[in-house]
Amino acid sequence: xxxxxxxxRRGVKGVRKIEIEPMTRLEGHGKIAIFLDDKGNVAxxxxxxxEFRGYETFLRGLPIEEVPRTVSTVCGVCRAVHFTASxxxxxxxxxxxxxxxxxxIRELFLNAHYVEDHCAILYALGLPDFVVGIEADPAxxxxxxxxxxxxxxxxxxxxxxxxxAVKVLxxxxxxxxxxxxxxxGGWSKRITEEERKEIESxxxxxVELGEMTLQIFEDVILKNEKMLELITADYYRVVVNYLxxxxxxxxxxxYDGTQVGIDTKGNELFRFRGKEYLxxxxxxxxxxxxxxxxxxxxxxxxxxxxxxxxxxxxxGPLARCNIGEMNTPKAKEAQEKMFDVLKERPIHxxxxxxxxxxxxxxxxxxxxxxxxxxPEITSPDVRAELGEVTGEGVxxxxxxxxxxxxxxxxxxxxxxxxxxxxVATTHNHAPINIAIKKAAQHFIKExxxxxxxxxxxxxxxxxxxxxxxACASHALPGRYPxxxxxxxxxxxxxxxxxxx
Amino acid sequence: xKAIVIGIGNPFLKDDSVGLRIAEEVGRRLxxxxxxxxxxxxxxxxxxxxxxxxxxxxxxENRGNPGKIHxxxxxxxxxxxxxxxxxxxxxxxxxxxxYEIFGSEMPRDVRIVAVEVEEIDFGYDCSESVKRAIPKAVxxxxxxxxxxxxxxxxxxxxxxx
Numbered sequence: 001x002x003x004x005x006x007x008x009r010r011g012v013k014g015v016r017k018i019e020i021e022p023m024t025r026l027e028g029h030g031k032i033a034i035f036l037d038d039k040g041n042v043a044x045x046x047x048x049x050x051e052f053r054g055y056e057t058f059l060r061g062l063p064i065e066e067v068p069r070t071v072s073t074v075c076g077v078c079r080a081v082h083f084t085a086s087x088x089x090x091x092x093x094x095x096x097x098x099x100x101x102x103x104x105i106r107e108l109f110l111n112a113h114y115v116e117d118h119c120a121i122l123y124a125l126g127l128p129d130f131v132v133g134i135e136a137d138p139a140x141x142x143x144x145x146x147x148x149x150x151x152x153x154x155x156x157x158x159x160x161x162x163x164x165a166v167k168v169l170x171x172x173x174x175x176x177x178x179x180x181x182x183x184x185g186g187w188s189k190r191i192t193e194e195e196r197k198e199i200e201s202x203x204x205x206x207v208e209l210g211e212m213t214l215q216i217f218e219d220v221i222l223k224n225e226k227m228l229e230l231i232t233a234d235y236y237r238v239v240v241n242y243l244x245x246x247x248x249x250x251x252x253x254x255y256d257g258t259q260v261g262i263d264t265k266g267n268e269l270f271r272f273r274g275k276e277y278l279x280x281x282x283x284x285x286x287x288x289x290x291x292x293x294x295x296x297x298x299x300x301x302x303x304x305x306x307x308x309x310x311x312x313x314x315x316g317p318l319a320r321c322n323i324g325e326m327n328t329p330k331a332k333e334a335q336e337k338m339f340d341v342l343k344e345r346p347i348h349x350x351x352x353x354x355x356x357x358x359x360x361x362x363x364x365x366x367x368x369x370x371x372x373x374x375p376e377i378t379s380p381d382v383r384a385e386l387g388e389v390t391g392e393g394v395x396x397x398x399x400x401x402x403x404x405x406x407x408x409x410x411x412x413x414x415x416x417x418x419x420x421x422x423v424a425t426t427h428n429h430a431p432i433n434i435a436i437k438k439a440a441q442h443f444i445k446e447x448x449x450x451x452x453x454x455x456x457x458x459x460x461x462x463x464x465x466x467x468x469x470a471c472a473s474h475a476l477p478g479r480y481p482x483x484x485x486x487x488x489x490x491x492x493x494x495x496x497x498x499x500x
Numbered sequence: 501x502k503a504i505v506i507g508i509g510n511p512f513l514k515d516d517s518v519g520l521r522i523a524e525e526v527g528r529r530l531x532x533x534x535x536x537x538x539x540x541x542x543x544x545x546x547x548x549x550x551x552x553x554x555x556x557x558x559x560x561e562n563r564g565n566p567g568k569i570h571x572x573x574x575x576x577x578x579x580x581x582x583x584x585x586x587x588x589x590x591x592x593x594x595x596x597x598x599y600e601i602f603g604s605e606m607p608r609d610v611r612i613v614a615v616e617v618e619e620i621d622f623g624y625d626c627s628e629s630v631k632r633a634i635p636k637a638v639x640x641x642x643x644x645x646x647x648x649x650x651x652x653x654x655x656x657x658x659x660x661x
Binding site for chain 2: 054058070072120124156159162166
């Protein structure tokens with residue numbers, strides 16, 4: 001039984017009630033609780049995220065065709081992914097298969113989102129830990145510190161090339177930052193030849209961005225033995241199963257395909273499509289979290305343990321790299337190099353999430369270039385005729401953070417009666433907990449001072465997963481705070497660390 | 501003078517949408533470029549690059565006076581680079597990064613017009629107190645644009661854009 005459960009059931013001196021109080025329903029403190037044993041070593045650690053159900057209730061009563069435009073506001077950062085997943089789900093509700101051109105436009109749109117999103121996460125949040133150094137002052141360990149290391153011109157180039165992806169998103173989405181162009185059965189506007197040429201030109205810049213990012217990774221991280229030691233450190237290694245999406249040829253596909261689950265050794269466990277997800281993913285209720293813990297149903301709940309035999313799984317860039325080949329040449333080459341250097345497949349080193357993210361940045365850019373050169377992309381055949389209302393639709397895509405599931409039930413008029421959204425951070429909830437616990441166990445030792453550096457080491461443990469706390473509301477000052485509370489074996493608070 | 505007014509917010513979260521609504525109203529009433537954002541990361545830099553003045557309109561947390569309008573500069577919101585987020589960047593950090601990287605390509609002046617929220621929950625309309633602030637905020641923005649133009653006119657010729 002976990003310490004948290006003991007506290008809930010029996011109570012521990014000094015802790016009568018563990019409070020999880022988000023500031024609003026959608027946004028709140030990320031709360032981490034760390035429990036020490038009698039000797040001052042870490043016995044357990046828990047990360048609590050906020051429930052995602054607000055939007056699911058809000059969507060009830062909406063016509064399904066309004067849903068994509070609404071869910072694009074779930075998160076200001078993840079807008080294109082919720083839009084794409086729900087547009088796919090709306091196809092199912094109307095029993096329609098989109099035209100080939102519409103599928104390609106949607107795929108292009110999603111890949112543009114990958115470029116801008118992966119770029120932001122890598123340069124603003126991921127790479128500074130490595131390039132500036134994990135021991136650096138947090139005031140320097142950020143994008144500004146990174147630019148000081150690699151040069152302001154590199155920073156300028158990165159942001160300008162990222163803006164190329166944003167431009168494609170706005171061009172295809174039909175409205176700045178709030179995409180509206182997706183429709184059941186297709187897309188509301190075709191791509192003109194003039195637009196195609198512009199996208200092709202912008203895609204070339206994005207490919208350069210991808211290559212440049214991997215070069216920075218190579219020069220600054222892979223050539224530095226200390227950084228390689230960090231990437232391959234046991235305390236940043238979480239051995240779990242993985243879930244991701246591949247096409248018929250086994251290659252990673254962000255927009256469409258079959259969902260594949262593999263075990264900790266890389267053996268395929270199952271495949272599913274659409275609504276079948278309910279047969280393969282189960283959710284465990286835990287007493288200390290609003291969010292259920294997903295696990296692979298066929299393996300049964302084995303608790304919060306990693307290692308061979310666990311039923312926990314991860315999604316996201318590293319999961320996808322572990323499951324399938326990249327579907328473009330330069331990214332595939334980079335993917336093989338990652339496996340060669342880290343000498344394991346599947347890779348369980350969570351720091352490799354950043355490396356996989358850089359590989360996917362290049363992959364998405366290459367895929368945009370390919371699609372922009374596809375003769376079919378400018379076809380006017382962008383919408384299929386709707387069928388009868390089926391009353392149910394499931395849209396599954398690979399969001400940058402991992403597998404995203406939108407599942408809707410409707411009445412006979414296609415008005416939403418039920419909605420279920422499973423986002424990447426929910427899939428990754430249990431592995432994030434394990435990652436935090438392992439880092440805490442390594443860095444908090446008997447008699448060792450607990451200081452602000454600990455927060456840094458713990459941040460490094462969860463940052464690879466790029467936690468999205470449904471940041472739909474962002475009212476100023478617009479920060480997403482994390483609070484770490486450390487309890488001794490009697491349940492007394494020893495220390496509270498905050499990044500706000 | 502090249503000026504832009506950017507509304508930030510979520511249209512489906514009551515008072516969180518106030519920045520979008522004010523920017524829409526500015527677009528209807530004033531002759532100025534208007535744009536919209538749903539986040540405060542690097543996209544902010546993208547939108548304001550090349551402008552002389554950027555007015556960013558957003559909701560701000562309830563400080564006891566819902567509907568109160570605050571006119572802030574970036575430094576008022578900036579709490580240092582020490583903070584590292586989990587998922588995105590806050591407005592002040594993004595703008596500061598913009599100045600570090602793009603220098604003089606960034607606006608000479610960035611003003612933030614922020615309206616204190618009363619309620620952030622699902623809904624298509626703002627609360628009454630925040631709704632009443634919308635026309636006042638438009639007047640504030642009109643004044644900021646005029647002041648900036650006057651200041652520009654007083655600059656020596658070689659410093660004008």
